[in-house]
Amino acid sequence: MKNKKAISFVAVLVISLFVLAACSDTGGSEEASSGDKKTVEFMHLWPEGSSAQHHKIVNDIISGFEEENPDISINLEVLSNEQYKDKIKVLSTSDKLPDVGMTWAAGYMEPYVEGDMYASLDDVINKDDFVSGTTEAFSVDGTTYGLPLELNTSYIFYNKAIFEEYGLEEPQTLEELKDIVATLNENDVTPIALGNKDAWTGSMWYMYLADRLSGNEDVLTNAINRENSFEDPALVQAAEEVQNLVGADAFVEGFNGLADEEAKSMFMAEQAAMYLIATWDLPNYTTNEDVSQEFRDNVGYFKFPTVGGNGNTNSYIGGTGVGLFVAENSDVKEEAKKFASYLVEQWGERAVTDVGVIPGTKVDAESMDLPEMYNNVLNDLNTAENITLYADVQMNAEDAQVHLDAIQALFGGEITPEEFAKRNEDALAGEE
Amino acid sequence: MRHIGYILLYTVLAFVAVFQIFPIIWLVLFSLKSNQEIFAGNPFALPTDPKWDNYLKVFEGGVGTYFWNSVWITVVATGLTILIASMATYTITRMHWKFSSLVLGIIMIGLMIPIHSALIPLYNMFLNVHLIDNPLSIIITYTTYNLPITVMILLGFYTTIPREIEEAAIIDGSSIHRMFFQIILPLSAPILSTTVIINMIYNWNEFVFVNTFISSDAFKTLTVGIQNFIGQYMTDWGAIGATLVISVLPIIIAFLFFSEKIMEGITASAVKG
Amino acid sequence: MNKIMSNKWIIFLYTFPALFLIGVLIVVPLILSGYFGLMDWDGISAMEFIGLENYMVALQDAKFWESAFHSFLLALFSALSLILYLIVALILASKIKGANLLRKIYLIPMLLSSVAIAQLWIKVYNPTNGMLNSVLIFFGVENPPNWLADPDIALYAIFIPIIWQYAGFYILIYYAALKNIPQSLIEAAKIDGASPVQIAMKMKIPLIMNVIKVTIVLSVVGSLKYFDLIYVMTGGGPNGASEVMASYMYKLAFESYDFGYGSAIGFLLLIITLIVTIIIRKLTATKEEIQY
Incomplete structure (x- = not known):
């Protein structure tokens, strides 16, 4: 008796798996x-x-x-x-x-x-x-x-209260931004929140520096679509500026191990004074009820400053x-x-x-009742002269991976600006 | 001298215990916080304003169906794995045949597959037999992917069962089936409950296969509850914490229950032995 | 006796379900992945057969070998940590007071999903607000390390949660194995005046040697294909410093749209794991046991 029971049990088990598999043919996709x-x-x-x-x-x-x-x-x-x-x-x-x-x-x-x-x-x-x-x-x-x-553009958002406390003003030039960084560091305030584990965040800094430094808003796009080399002096110099900022302790400690989300939370917990991010974050600084009103009132933004007198502040990094x-x-x-x-x-x-x-x-922004920050951003958009699409979106997936890895290495001081440019150039040139 | 040794031992043991219990406390605190507190505050600080609505959000997200799916899929897949693995381990370790080491080799290869290598071929296979968006695809996959590790764990134990037990049973006129179901399985009760726990944890926490093979909400499991709170640019970590707490509770309860079973199994086999 | 124990029909009946499922759902995909490795394929357009090119490229791919080296390191550390788990299990399985409670507590982390464990350790390692650095600063350490951001440390920092994650699993197995030893043997040894350490070294460990061998294989194989926490906590970064074979494969196949090459890496991962497993089995094999 027992013997048969066991056999039939195992047999039923196996058969039922098959039958179920076969039966379900009729289900699913036909409706x-x-x-x-x-x-x-x-x-x-x-x-x-x-x-x-x-x-x-x-x-x-x-x-x-x-x-x-x-x-x-x-x-x-x-x-x-x-x-x-x-x-x-x-x-x-x-x-x-x-x-x-x-x-x-x-x-x-x-x-x-x-x-x-x-x-x-x-x-x-x-x-x-x-x-x-x-x-x-x-x-x-x-x-x-x-x-x-x-559609997004990116800005440097900053904490007005911190700026006020140390008598700081929105910078117009990179030099002024560096002065702000120095002042904040003297007072033990983390200047800029950056989560570079998701290297696209660091890439935005790099892209803006390249855009401003060269005074040519197409410099990076041209390098990506192969009309120009990535070893263009402006692109190398922008990488140098990145390392200068890192050297000046502009960014939060351990940024290469932090996710963007962690950096954002530091900024929102008022542990860092500035944060470069795209406009998808606007609700956090305007309408999001989960964020304290006090903090939302304290957030301002400025356009990425000019560098050495070069660059057009109506040119943005961002895109669809x-x-x-x-x-x-x-x-x-x-x-x-x-x-x-x-x-x-x-x-x-x-x-x-x-x-x-x-x-x-x-x-039509005029007809809508929007928070001030939205109106300003929409107005900026109307006067925008250029929006450069994020480098990692412009590039194909493989090159984007190289670019992002190189960004991490550049920020981490593992490679020189020249090596950074070369790595990007090699990747981009490889597919021709 | 002996006393000092024991004091030292217990101090170390207690220290490790505190360390091991921390994650649960941390998780509960985590589930009551906002994103800023989670990322920018001290992980063990009490939430300034406990956000119970994190839990509310989870229940509003409709965990009911997910929960039920998790339960029955976990139970069925675990049961199948244990049964099929036990039978295979039995023939490999106890019976005499030429190809037993070859079969074991194939089963061991199953240990080595990275799931991302298997994902695309598996999807394609299930698509061809119309099992996509059918819970059966998940059950079969879970059952199969846990087989190798279950067989491996059982292996070491089956080899320790004395031959004399089988010999005696055969002299008594017992069939193989009877021997397997009535002697070997009960004898391996302690290790079976260990494999049950391990299988349950794996099946309960799995999300890559569910997300890939299932698209209807009606068949998704609790792990997708977590997905619900991950946004394009922002993630609601507090609510994820609440989901994690809700989903780990049944596992803790089941685990405590099965630990008792381990003890029972041991006492039972000790009496026999 | 022998006749009954070699009944072909029963062997077939008992082995077939496992063999069938593994054959169809694991071996076939593995073969397919080896086959995709022969293709230039982004997973979208038509495949193009390119022979062994992907495999040739992989053999010279510095990034692949670096990630393989990281995987090996993880396997080594995982295998070594088994000693620790064995000691814990030996203590818990001996008749000390409160062992039952302690055992339950020790296994708790194992119940958590990788998502929770990753979040926990991200908080532990956070350079400014993290638990670890808070403690270090409290004890007067200046400039404590940026655990996950420093390319020299990130890999080792991430090993700790991985090893910790599996502690419960191995302790549970060892515990069950130790409890399976007939109590009468141990009592006899005690009467002969053997110390607890002697009993452990000379009796318990040899008696559960088969189980220990299995766990060595499990931990090494599991480490070589490990993916979860690495992917969530560092994404293989910074700049590849914590990349392992499985995360590299995932990146290639799912992020860089190089599915052919990713499959080739996945297949090489399997070959490497297979070779390592065979070596382990040879090294740990003893005469009297069946050769697996």
């Missing part, structure tokens, strides 16, 4: 074609817990869209940033991208475009609706593959954040495009007023 209703799969990276406002607006927009288009339903999946990137990567190897999803510009989307994964959006995009430069970042050879959702793509092999491509353009269109205004995100679409 897309059932009935007249078409399902558009949409993946985004704004989870409810961390991005409540983003999440809610997107849900509102989805219901609005489904109401207007009763024959289309949207199937939503939300992941966090890292997990989103990893999953997209896995999905793309099996050519199973969602119908609509989020993408980053330039270097990130290049392989997807080359691999024919993204559909051309030329038929649904009206470039006049977008801030100039944003759609270009999502274009390859004149065809647009992404609808930009965000995420945008929407439509999958080329989608079964419901038309519906997906319809949804993507609907979402971008609806997103614009609500993004500023409800979320505090500056959208890629043009918005």
Whole structure:
């Protein structure tokens, strides 16, 4: 008896695994074609817990869209940033991208475009609706593959209370910034919070220095798109300036081991006087109720100063954040495009007023009731003469990795400015 | 002299115990803080204004389904792993056949695979058999990926079981199945409960496979609760802390329970031996 | 006896489920990853067969060998730390008062997920607000190290949480093994006047030698493919100072879109681990046991 029982038990176990595997064939993917209703799969990276406002607006927009288009339903999946990137990567190897999803510009989307994964959006995009430069970042050879959702510029945010205490003023030049650093150091105040574990933060410092020093806002872009060498004297000199700042103890202790998030928290806990970051952080300094009112009132910002009389302070480091793509092999491509353009269109205004995100679409700031800092930033944007896209976004993924590693080594004093330039140059030249 | 030795021993033991208990206290404090306090304050400072709403946020995020999924997926996968691993270890260590070392070799190779190497091929395989977004894919994967380590742990113990026990059983006319289920499994109860604990911890905390193979909220597990609080530019660490506390509690309870089982198993086998 | 113990049908029945699952879900992906390693593939566009080029490049890739060296160091430290765990388990398994409670407390960190452990140790190592440096400054150390930012220290700093994370796992296994030793043997030795240290060295450890060998393999293999905390705490940085094989592979495949090369690295990782395991088994093999 026992014998048989055991055999049948094990047999059932093995068989059931097979049967279950076979049976489930009929489940899953088939509902897309059932009935007249078409399902558009949409993946985004704004989870409810961390991005409540983003999440809610997107849900509102989805219901609005489904109401207007009763024959289309949207199937939503939300992941966090890292997990989103990893999953997209896995999905793309099996050519199973969602119908609509989020993408980053330039270097990130290049392989997807080359691999024919993204559909051309030329038929649904009206470039006049977008801030100039944003759609270009999502274009390859004149065809647009992404609808930009965000636009950011970066500033040095500072703690007014600390500045006041030591009689400091917003610097106009790098020399003045260095004086501020010296004064703060004398008083045992950490001058600048920097989380260089995520080396893109240090890269922003480097990029600004290069931009100002050279007085040529295209100097870095030209090096990246190979019209110029990365060993350009201005690019080497900017690396030298980085090391000068490090040598002057401008940055927080141990910055190479700190995440941007840790640096941000130091700034927000008033343990550091300054912090260079992009405008996606504006809610923290204006509307975010989780941050104390006192601190929010204490935050000011200034444009990156000029260097040695060179540079245009109306030139910014920044650019588009995420945008929407439509999958080329989608079964419901038309519906997906319809949804993507609907979402971008609806997103614009609500993004500023409800979320505090500056959208890629043009918005009329005058008509909205916004915190002062937003108005100022939007005005700056109107007078902006140049926005240089983050170097690690411009570069393809492989070169970006080299660049970011080199940035860490440069800030850590492991390599000389010349070696820094050479490493970047070698990586960029390698693919030609 | 002996006394001083014991005092010294207990001092060291107590010191280590305090050190080991710290993480839980830290985690609870962590879960009641805001981001600024977490990153810029002293990790063991009491939160100035305990943020109980971190927990509220977690419950609002709908942990109910996730929790249930975590429980049943963990239980099923752990049960399957233990059973399948025990059977395989039994034949490898106790039975006589030519290919036992080859089979063990294959199982050991399973130890060596980095999961990121396996992710893309696995996704593709599950896609082909339509198991993507089906909890079965997770169960099968968890079961399989814990098999090698479970077999390895059992191996050392199965070899120590005296041959005489089996010989006696066979003389009594017992079949192999009976011997396995009624003698060997109960004899290995202490180590089985150890492997149960280890399997449970792994399955409970796993998130790479779930995130990759599952897309419907209905099948996701507790670890995605953590994902819910990681934003594009900002992460709500306090709420992540609360999620971690909520998810570690059942494991602690289960662990304490199984520790008792270990003791019981030992006493039981001691009586027999 | 022998006839029953070599019943082919039963061997098949008992071994097949494990073999089938591992074959399909682990061995096949491994072979595929070796195959992808022969391709120039970004994971998106069409694959292009390039033969052994990726493997050739990897063999000359200084970054790969550096990360392999880091992995080896981790394996070495993990294996050495087993001695410590064994001592703890020996103490806990002896009949001292409160052993039961202590054992439970000692295993607590093992229950935490890597996410929690990473956050904890990031706080420990924070250069300005961290626990470690606060203590060092309290004891008058000037300029305490920037643990995770200093390329000379970061790797070793990150070994500590990794080793600590697994302490409970090995203590648990050793404890179960020690409790499995028949009490009568130990009592007999005590009556013969053997000291606790003698009993441990001459009886307990030899009796659980099989288990110790298994744990050596587990810790070395686990270390060579280790990924979690490294990725979260330093991301392999600064500038590659704490890169290990698995994190390097992940970066290549998932961040640099060089899936072919990443797969090749993953496959080499397997080969290296396999060789190391065989060497360990040969070194620890004794005559009377079956050769695994």
